[in-house]
Amino acid sequence: MNLKTYKKENNLIVVIKGEIDHHTAESVREKIDDDYFKYRCKNIVFDFKKVSLMDSSGIGMVIGRYKKVKFSGGKVIVAEANETVKKIFEMSGLNKIIDFYKDLETAICVLGGTN
Amino acid sequence: MNYENYVLSNFKAISTNESLARMIVSSFVSSTDIGLNDLLDIKTAVSEAVTNAIIHGYDEKNGEVSMLCALNDGILHIEITDYGKGISNIEKARTPLFTSKPELERSGMGFTVMEMLMDSLEVISEEGKGTKIILTKKISSNDED
Structure with missing residues (x-):
């Protein structure tokens, strides 16, 4: 698993490459929480284009970020998730509280209105 | 064991x-013409079941997980066993x-995910002795979805 984060406008963009399981979710969580406060972001946008596999540890990781961001009035968005990953999110009902977008640009554009 | 083929692995x-467990099952079924989505x-x-054994069976302390992957009549049979605290x-x-x-940000979706992705899920557990999760799935040659 490979993880990269950067700030765009007031969003923390999180690009994950590879497999999200219990082992990798922990380091993802720590890095995001650190950077979210360090860069003073409001929203978190996950770029899941290169995520090849995700188990329920990924659900827990995303819900956890949603709970944190909610306090600052922010949003969590998932962009470019493949069908299998989306299926896992749908099982958990997470698609009711988190928005999914086809591509990163649209996701950032939508968040532009939440400043 | 009376299977057409099987592999038994034990790991810490x-x-x-x-990820090792995922690779083992993946290599094992690669002898069939399984579709990518099914794989x-x-x-x-498998990731869910092994995670359960590590986190819940052993509370992330010392232990061993045993995984049997077997094929018979086009059915994949997986048993993941821990000798931990049981459910x-x-x-x-x-x-x-x-x-x-919840403090570990577990979503509580592990068994649901296994149930939805496989054809069958059986959980056998005894407190203080351990847990065995049995999963089966028919291997179809082409992805239907």
């Missing part, structure tokens, strides 16, 4: 071995969103 109950479903279910209430554990470890 540490989180780095979750991904199986790897994800006191299996029905409760299988309830969607129930987790005994």
Whole structure:
């Protein structure tokens, strides 16, 4: 698993490459929480284009970020998730509280209105 | 064991071995003409079962996980066993969103995910002795979805 984060406008963009399981979710969580406060972001946008596999540890990781961001009035968005990953999110009902977008640009554009 | 083919592996109950378990099952079924989506479903279910053994069976302390992957008549049969603390209430554990470890950001979706991705899920557990998760899935040659 490979993880990269950067700030765009007031969003923390999180690009994950590879497999999200219990082992990798922990380091993802720590890095995001650190950077979210360090860069003073409001929203978190996950770029899941290169995520090849995700188990329920990924659900827990995303819900956890949603709970944190909610306090600052922010949003969590998932962009470019493949069908299998989306299926896992749908099982958990997470698609009711988190928005999914086809591509990163649209996701950032939508968040532009939440400043 | 009376299977057409099988592989039995034992590994230490540490989180780095979750990906190892996925690789073992993936290599094992590669002898069939399994579709990519089915393969991904199986790897994800194995990931859930092995994670359960590590986190819940052994509370992330020393232990060993045993995994049997077997093929018979086009059916993949997987057994993931830990010799840890066991599950006191299996029905409760299988309830969607129930987790005994919310502090670890567990979603409580492990058994639900296994159930949805595989054809069958059986959980056998005894307190103080351990837990065995049995998963099966028919291997179809082409992805239907």
